[in-house]
Amino acid sequence: MRSLMEACCQLCNHTPATPCSKYLLCRTEGPLCHDNDQCRQQRQRFIREVILPDNSRSQIIVCGGTGCSSSGSANLVDLLNQEISKHGLGDVVQVKRTSCHGFCENGPILHIKPAGVFYTKVKPEDIKELVTSHLINGRIVERLLYQDNSGTVYPYFWDIPFYAGQTRLILRNCGQINPESIADYVAVGGYRSLVKVLQQMSPDEVIEEVTLSGLRGRGGAGFPTGRKWASARKAPGEIKYIICNADEGDPGAFMDRSLLEGDPHAVLEGMLIAGYAVGSTRGYIYCRAEYPLAIQRLKIAIGQAREAGLLGSNILNSGFAFDIVLKEGAGAFVCGEGTALQASIEGLRGMPRVKPPRSTEKGLWEKPTVLNNVETLANIPFLMQMGGTAYGQLGTAKSPGTKIFALSGAVTNPGLVEVPMGLTLREIIFGIGGGIRDGKGFKAVQLGGPSGGCLTEQHLDLPVDFDSLAGAGATIGSGGMVVMAEDTCMVDVARFFLAFTQSESCGKCTPCREGTKRMLEILERICQGEAELKDLEDLERLCRVVKSTSLCGLGQACPNPVISTLKYFRSEFLAHIIEKRCPAGVCSSLVKYSIAANCRGCGLCRKNCPVGAIEGERQQPHTIAEDKCIKCGVCLAQCKFGAVLRL
Amino acid sequence: MRNLMEVSSLDKDLLQEKDRQLKLEELLTKYQNTPGALIPVLQQAQEIYGYLSPELIRTISSRLRIPASRTYGVATFYSQFHLQPRGRHIIKVCQGTACHVRGGSKVMEALKSYLGVGAGETTADLKFTLETVACLGACGLAPVMMINDQTEGQLTPAKALQKIKSCD
Ligand SMILES: Cc1cc2nc3c(=O)[nH]c(=O)nc-3n(C[C@H](O)[C@H](O)[C@H](O)COP(=O)(O)O)c2cc1C
Ligand code: SF4
Ligand code: SF4
Ligand code: FES
Ligand code: FES
Numbered sequence: 001m002r003s004l005m006e007a008c009c010q011l012c013n014h015t016p017a018t019p020c021s022k023y024l025l026c027r028t029e030g031p032l033c034h035d036n037d038q039c040r041q042q043r044q045r046f047i048r049e050v051i052l053p054d055n056s057r058s059q060i061i062v063c064g065g066t067g068c069s070s071s072g073s074a075n076l077v078d079l080l081n082q083e084i085s086k087h088g089l090g091d092v093v094q095v096k097r098t099s100c101h102g103f104c105e106n107g108p109i110l111h112i113k114p115a116g117v118f119y120t121k122v123k124p125e126d127i128k129e130l131v132t133s134h135l136i137n138g139r140i141v142e143r144l145l146y147q148d149n150s151g152t153v154y155p156y157f158w159d160i161p162f163y164a165g166q167t168r169l170i171l172r173n174c175g176q177i178n179p180e181s182i183a184d185y186v187a188v189g190g191y192r193s194l195v196k197v198l199q200q201m202s203p204d205e206v207i208e209e210v211t212l213s214g215l216r217g218r219g220g221a222g223f224p225t226g227r228k229w230a231s232a233r234k235a236p237g238e239i240k241y242i243i244c245n246a247d248e249g250d251p252g253a254f255m256d257r258s259l260l261e262g263d264p265h266a267v268l269e270g271m272l273i274a275g276y277a278v279g280s281t282r283g284y285i286y287c288r289a290e291y292p293l294a295i296q297r298l299k300i301a302i303g304q305a306r307e308a309g310l311l312g313s314n315i316l317n318s319g320f321a322f323d324i325v326l327k328e329g330a331g332a333f334v335c336g337e338g339t340a341l342q343a344s345i346e347g348l349r350g351m352p353r354v355k356p357p358r359s360t361e362k363g364l365w366e367k368p369t370v371l372n373n374v375e376t377l378a379n380i381p382f383l384m385q386m387g388g389t390a391y392g393q394l395g396t397a398k399s400p401g402t403k404i405f406a407l408s409g410a411v412t413n414p415g416l417v418e419v420p421m422g423l424t425l426r427e428i429i430f431g432i433g434g435g436i437r438d439g440k441g442f443k444a445v446q447l448g449g450p451s452g453g454c455l456t457e458q459h460l461d462l463p464v465d466f467d468s469l470a471g472a473g474a475t476i477g478s479g480g481m482v483v484m485a486e487d488t489c490m491v492d493v494a495r496f497f498l499a500f501t502q503s504e505s506c507g508k509c510t511p512c513r514e515g516t517k518r519m520l521e522i523l524e525r526i527c528q529g530e531a532e533l534k535d536l537e538d539l540e541r542l543c544r545v546v547k548s549t550s551l552c553g554l555g556q557a558c559p560n561p562v563i564s565t566l567k568y569f570r571s572e573f574l575a576h577i578i579e580k581r582c583p584a585g586v587c588s589s590l591v592k593y594s595i596a597a598n599c600r601g602c603g604l605c606r607k608n609c610p611v612g613a614i615e616g617e618r619q620q621p622h623t624i625a626e627d628k629c630i631k632c633g634v635c636l637a638q639c640k641f642g643a644v645l646r647l
Numbered sequence: 648m649r650n651l652m653e654v655s656s657l658d659k660d661l662l663q664e665k666d667r668q669l670k671l672e673e674l675l676t677k678y679q680n681t682p683g684a685l686i687p688v689l690q691q692a693q694e695i696y697g698y699l700s701p702e703l704i705r706t707i708s709s710r711l712r713i714p715a716s717r718t719y720g721v722a723t724f725y726s727q728f729h730l731q732p733r734g735r736h737i738i739k740v741c742q743g744t745a746c747h748v749r750g751g752s753k754v755m756e757a758l759k760s761y762l763g764v765g766a767g768e769t770t771a772d773l774k775f776t777l778e779t780v781a782c783l784g785a786c787g788l789a790p791v792m793m794i795n796d797q798t799e800g801q802l803t804p805a806k807a808l809q810k811i812k813s814c815d
Contacts, residue, residue, distance in 0.1 A: 104787040251743030251782035330725035347685035349724040408745035408786035610757040610804035630756035
C-alpha cells in the first residue's frame with residue numbers, strides 16, 4: 001500500500017474495481033474484511049502523515065497558493081528539504097506544499113505543525129536559520145513572525161487577529177491538506193459524507209436534511225438549496241444534470257478559486273451527493289479559463305476519484321452511478337448566469353434566456369438541471385456530516401452557516417475570511433481585516449460586485465447576511481468585499497462598474513445593451529468634468545429603466561453600484577459637475593501635476609516616474625511634461641520636499 | 648531522422664506546419680460527433696495555431712457541420728478567442744475592483760505608454776500583447792498582472808515596467 005487509497009494487502013477484497021460499500025471506512029477506521037496488524041499500522045502511518053496527532057514529529061507546510069508562489073514559495077520546499085536532510089532530520093520533519101492560506105499579501109507563508117507557528121514573508125535566505133533555530137534548537141525565529149500595526153508579534157496561527165476572528169469550517173482543509181492527493185482528503189474524513197448518504201439515506205432524506213439546514217446558495221441570489229434540489233428531483237425525465245458554477249466572474253471575488261485550488265475533492269463530493277439526491281448521473285463543472293491552477297487541480301481530483309471508484313458506475317457498491325465533465329469557460333462574465341452558462345456548455349454564445357421555465361425543469365439540453373455555486377457545493381459534505389438541524393444553528397436564522405468573503409482593497413489584511421453569517425461589517429473590516437492600511441480613513445465598502453453597491457461609515461454595524469444589507473442598497477452577492485479609503489473617487493468607482501457591465505453585456509436585450517452604453521457615456525463625461533446637472537437626471541432615469549426592463553440579472557443589477565454611490569456620495573458627483581473638481585484627486589482629466597519653485601532638483605521624482613515625463617538638471621527645479629504624464633501620482637508620493645503639487 | 652538543428656528554417660516552418668495540421672486533424676476527428684464541442688474545439692485549435700484565422704474557422708465549421716456564421720458568432724462573443732496573431736508574451740493587467748482601487752489603471756497606463764499599444768493590441772514586433780482582465784482572483788495582492796502564466800502582484804507602475812523589460 002503506497003497510499004490510503006490502495007488495497008492494504010492481498011487479503012483485501014475491496015478495490016475500486018470491485019467496490020465494497022465499506023471501502024472508505026476501512027481506509028480511515030479499520031480493516032473490515034479482515035483484521036490484520038500490518039494493515040492497521042500502514043493505515044495509521046498514512047493518516048498520521050496528514051494529521052500529525054502527536055508532538056514527536058513536525059510538518060512544515062509551505063503555502064503553494066497563487067499568491068505565495070508569485071512571491072517565490074516554490075523553491076522554499078527544495079531548500080527546506082536540502083537543509084533537513086543535511087541535518088539528518090528527515091525522519092522527524094516532513095515538508096509539504098499545500099494551497100492558499102488566505103493571507104496572501106504576507107506570503108510566502110510557512111506554517112509549522114503541530115505547534116502552529118506561523119512564519120510570514122519567508123525568503124530563501126531565511127531557510128538555513130529557520131532549520132537550525134526552530135527545528136534544531138527549538139527557538140522561534142521572531143523576525144519572521146507576523147506583526148500587526150501596533151508592533152505586537154504573533155507566533156501562533158490562531159492568535160493572529162486575521163485568523164482569530166474567523167470560523168473556518170468550509171475552508172478547514174485549505175492550506176492544510178495536499179489538494180493533489182485524494183488520500184489526504186480521505187485522511188481528514190473526506191468522502192465520509194458520501195458514504196453516509198449512499199448507505200444510510202434515501203435521496204428524499206438527503207434533500208430533507210439540506211432543506212432542514214436552511215442552506216442558501218452562495219452564488220449570489222441566496223436561493224434555498226434544498227428547494228432547488230427538491231424541484232429538480234420532482235421534475236419528470238430520466239436524464240438530469242448537476243452543474244457546478246465555477247465561473248466566478250465578479251471582479252474582487254476569489255473564494256471559489258481558493259476552494260477549487262485548496263480542496264477540490266470537497267466540491268466533487270458535494271456534486272456527488274447532489275447527484276444522488278436529485279437522481280442525476282452526470283455533472284459538469286464550468287470553470288473559468290483565467291484559473292489555470294484550479295482547472296489543473298480539478299483534473300487531477302476527477303482522475304483520482306475515478307481511479308478510486310468514487311466516480312463512475314456502482315459507486316461504493318451502492319448501484320449509484322455518477323461522472324463529472326470539466327468544461328473550461330471562454331471568458332464572458334454573463335456566462336456565470338445559469339441559462340447563459342448552459343448555452344455556453346451547449347457550444348453556443350452564452351446568452352441568457354427568459355425564465356421560466358426554470359433550469360430545474362428545463363436546463364441543460366432541455367433536461368432538469370441543478371446549478372450550484374462552488375461554495376454551496378463545498379458546504380454539502382460538511383452539512384451532511386453535521387446534520388441539517390445542527391448546521392441550521394450556525395449563522396443567523398434566515399441565513400444559516402458561514403460565508404467566505406474575499407476581503408480586498410484598502411484594508412490592512414486583505415485575504416479570504418470565513419465567518420458565521422451575521423457578523424457586522426465593522427467586525428470583518430476593522431477586526432479581522434485590521435482596518436484601513438497606511439493610516440488612511442475609511443470611506444466605503446463595495447459589496448456584491450457589479451450587482452451590489454457601496455456602503456458607508458453609517459452602515460458598518462449592519463450584520464452581513466443575505467437580507468440585512470438589501471435595505472441599504474447592497475447585497476452580499478457572492479462575497480466580494482472591496483474596502484475603499486478616503487483617496488478613492490466614488491464617481492470613478494461608479495464609472496468603473498458601468499464600464500465593466502457595459503463591456504460584458506451580452507447585447508441580447510436593448511435596455512441593457514443601449515442603456516449601459518448611455519449610462520457609461522454620462523459617467524465618463526462627469527469624470528472628465530464635461531457634464532451638466534441635466535446629465536445626472538438622465539442617469540437616474542436610465543438606472544430605473546435598465547433595472548426594471550432588462551432580461552437577466554446582469555442588466556437588472558448593473559445600476560446598483562451607480563444608485564448606491566449617487567445616494568451616499570452625491571456631493572462628489574456635484575463637485576465633478578459643478579466645480580469641475582475631483583475631490584479625491586483621481587479622475588485624471590481633472591487633476592494636473594506640477595512641480596513648484598521649491599524643487600531642489602534631487603531627481604527622485606524623475607527617477608521614479610514610470611513614463612519619463614519629468615525633466616530637469618540636477619539641483620535645478622524639475623518640470624513635468626503634461627502630455628506624457630499619466631497622472632499616477634508617484635512623483636507626489638516620492639518628493640521629500642513637498643515640491644510636487646496636485647492641482 | 649535528421650537533427651533538427653541542421654534543418655533550415657524554411658524546413659522547420661514546414662515541419663511545424665505539418666505537426667499543427669496533424670494535431671488539428673486529431674482534434675477534429677475526436678470531436679466530430681460530440682454535441683456542444685464547438686467551444687472546446689476552438690480553444691484547442693487556438694492553442695495549436697495561436698489564433699483563429701479565417702481558414703481555420705472555415706475548416707472547423709465544415710468539419711463540425713456548423714455554419715461559419717455561428718462559429719464566428721461564438722469566436723467573437725468570448726474574450727478568450729483571438730482572430731489576430733498575438734505576441735510572444737501575453738500581458739494581462741487586472742482591472743478588477745480591488746486592483747482598480749489600488750492603482751491598477753495606473754499600471755495599465757504605464758504599460759500602454761511604454762509599449763505604445765492599447766488594450767487588446769500587439770506590438771509591431773509581435774513581442775507583447777497587452778490585455779486587460781476583469782479579475783485574476785488574486786485580489787489580496789492587488790494590483791496584479793499576469794505575464795504568460797506567471798502572476799505578479801503588489802505592482803507599482805515602475806515595478807510592472809521592470810517586469811516587462813526583463814522579458815526576452
Ligand atoms: C450576470 C450574472 C453572473 C453570475 N455569475 C455567477 C458566478 O460567476 N458564479 C456563480 O456561482 N453564480 C453566478 N451567478 C448566479 C447564478 O446565476 C446562479 O444563481 C448560481 O450559480 C446558483 O447557485 P447557488 O444556488 O448555489 O447560489 C451569476 C448571475 C448573473 C445574473
Ligand atoms: S440584461 Fe444584458 S446581459 Fe442580460 S440578456 Fe439583456 S443584454 Fe444580455
Ligand atoms: S504623475 Fe506619474 S507620470 Fe506624471 S509626472 Fe508624476 S510620476 Fe510621472
Ligand atoms: S497563496 Fe499563500 S496565503 Fe494565499
Ligand atoms: S481585482 Fe485584480 S485580481 Fe481581483
